[in-house]
Amino acid sequence: MKISPKCPSCLLNRVYMEARMSTDDAEKIDRAVELALKILAEEYPKKGINAVIATRIHRKVYEVLEDEDPYREVKKRANEVSLKYLPEIKRIVYRDDAFRSTAKASIIANTFDYGVMGHEVNDSAFLDYFIRKFRESLKIDNLEKIRSLCKGRVVYLTDNCGEIVYDALFMKEIKKICERLSVVVRGRPIISDATYEDAVIAGVDKIADEVLDNGDGIGIIDEELPEKTKDRIENADIIIAKGMANYECLSDSAYTIGFLLTAKCEPVAKSIGVEVGDMVALLR
């Protein structure tokens, strides 16, 4: 999916937000925005993938800020909130068909995405949000086909911190039926995405056959992928791709992919053919 004319504003808003989270140094904040603008003005006309451009921008911004992880606190809190409500949410989820309902839980938890313009994450009201969304139907529901493909070799691309706690529930169900479960987290801290450390917090390392990483990027960027991760992706029977950045990167790919996400912005929602706020489990 190519960058949309709505993306630059959202990206700059996030750069400003992360700079403010990282420092009070007005000069650093200023240089971060200046640099982001410069890269965006260069890259936007080339119509690349937003998540790829965003990766380049955030990496440079982190350098300017001299901060390896401006989202440190936000990510920690997302994990804490998720773990706090886990017992209650488990009681709700396991009343139904566990494959379907844990998949849905992981889609609902895709709300833990900090910095999408117009999308508010209300940590403290997460349980209420969960209960409300759990009553809603998926707007696109290809879960039965996805279930069937999950009998083979599965690659599971995670997205945000917090969310990964609920991904773990879904992974447990996949693990019961699959041949091999390879989970891919981000190789380095970037925005609010989960890294290996978060996978451990969520217990993913005890569920999956292996926890790999995507190298250095938001989403799946071919040139960034470690050899083993590339191999697993190329030989998967299905890739479960969580969230918007993974969708942006893989929407035009030839792999068999189950995109599980909550559409949180207009360009992604439009590309999928749903409305902002809709939940989807789309097989492509």
Added chain:
Amino acid sequence: MKISPKCPSCLLNRVYMEARMSTDDAEKIDRAVELALKILAEEYPKKGINAVIATRIHRKVYEVLEDEDPYREVKKRANEVSLKYLPEIKRIVYRDDAFRSTAKASIIANTFDYGVMGHEVNDSAFLDYFIRKFRESLKIDNLEKIRSLCKGRVVYLTDNCGEIVYDALFMKEIKKICERLSVVVRGRPIISDATYEDAVIAGVDKIADEVLDNGDGIGIIDEELPEKTKDRIENADIIIAKGMANYECLSDSAYTIGFLLTAKCEPVAKSIGVEVGDMVALLR
């Protein structure tokens, strides 16, 4: 007031919004954003005034869109809504000291500002909004000093459509005590700001001694000012400057200015020393 690192995102958001209001032509929308990004990347490091940079951007964007006034409908609606509730609001306003309460009405109506990121204009709920805000106190209240200076030559710089209907009420009170009332509207349609046509709709031409224009700009840009307008500004005993763009342009000027506005964004609020949402009548 210099451009803040929060401004580029907001500006690009507005450019996208106005492009979408103007056309469905994806290529035009795309070129509008591309051009805005290019100008911003050039201008941001120079740390000029946001309203001046925004003027340059919107003018170029209007050219790309081949649209002299993308805000046509929005402006029309703001005037209609304001006129619709005028009788009801007059009844509220004239219970008190008319100079103070019409000034406040004009500050409340400064909410008719479309495209400030994070600021929602709810046309249909304007009366409720007005009643609620009218109960609030001004966060900075220099109205008595402003009243006293209004006994001389007054230049009144208007801001948005819709808002100008309530400016007219305040102008009537100024007119009762002043030596001369010169009202300055925008010389050409730009964003949601009032032009001569809107001044006539609001009846300003029947109240003021003269209705002048600011040339071509959002706010007061020296090089853009017609000779007569410049003369009136230089020889005013007080300038009443409505809204954020006029504040951005004049906050560091040596004139005697009464800034009347609702702070709708963080950079302006911070510059004044108030919170977003606060109403001020600040004499400087």
